[in-house]
Amino acid sequence: MLRSGTGEKTLREIYLIRHGRPVFEGNVKRCIGQTECPLSLLGKQEILKVREYLAHKNITKIYSSPLQRCQESARLIAGDQVPIVYQEGLREIHMGDWENKTFEEIKEQYPDEYRKRGRDFAHFAPKNGESFAACLDRGKKVFRHLVQDSTGNIAVIGHGGLNRVLLCWLLKADLNTLFQIKQPYGCINLLREEDGQVYVNQVGCLIRDNPGPF
Numbered sequence: 001m002l003r004s005g006t007g008e009k010t011l012r013e014i015y016l017i018r019h020g021r022p023v024f025e026g027n028v029k030r031c032i033g034q035t036e037c038p039l040s041l042l043g044k045q046e047i048l049k050v051r052e053y054l055a056h057k058n059i060t061k062i063y064s065s066p067l068q069r070c071q072e073s074a075r076l077i078a079g080d081q082v083p084i085v086y087q088e089g090l091r092e093i094h095m096g097d098w099e100n101k102t103f104e105e106i107k108e109q110y111p112d113e114y115r116k117r118g119r120d121f122a123h124f125a126p127k128n129g130e131s132f133a134a135c136l137d138r139g140k141k142v143f144r145h146l147v148q149d150s151t152g153n154i155a156v157i158g159h160g161g162l163n164r165v166l167l168c169w170l171l172k173a174d175l176n177t178l179f180q181i182k183q184p185y186g187c188i189n190l191l192r193e194e195d196g197q198v199y200v201n202q203v204g205c206l207i208r209d210n211p212g213p214f
Helices: 041-054 068-078 103-109 111-119 132-149 160-171 175-180
Strands: 011-018 059-064 084-086 153-158 188-194 197-205
Touching: 011 160, 041 068, 059 068, 068 084, 068 153, 103 111, 132 153, 132 160, 132 175, 153 160, 160 175, 160 188, 160 197
Parallel strands: 011 153, 059 084, 059 153
Antiparallel strands: 011 188, 188 197
């Protein structure tokens, strides 16, 4: 159970957000993991929709991965109104030797490892990288910290992989099912904390052109 720092009954919202669409090298989708890349124009537009949606949600603080695509997303959402705290533990899963390769390159260069990954998403780690289980271990620590460190409604800017492992944990789902959780770029996962317990309310929601309910 996650407890708030005050010991008092709490009722608040936590918006777990995936960064906007990034620019891929060569305009080909890659396994970027912790590879640095900026937001694309479309990615910025996705995040501006998130900003508009959150404008009246009384966000007191934004926690963000320090990777560039999340930093840019956090700054667009915050403007000059909301403080941002960068947390190393919110970084995307490290893909080691697979970083910045296309998925076709990975299948061709690491066929055995690629098959092993498909059999056990939770525990497989590319050479010099980490597993989703390891990503969850550090993600849980920082998530517990930011919940206890904050008051009021907060936003958390993360990544596709990191968000999925946190949602698996909060939903008590098998980590090997993480890719069944949809996390499109610029999506919001609505979490609610009530009396120290965090509940998942909505998952993978995209903001409509006319901001309002999901």
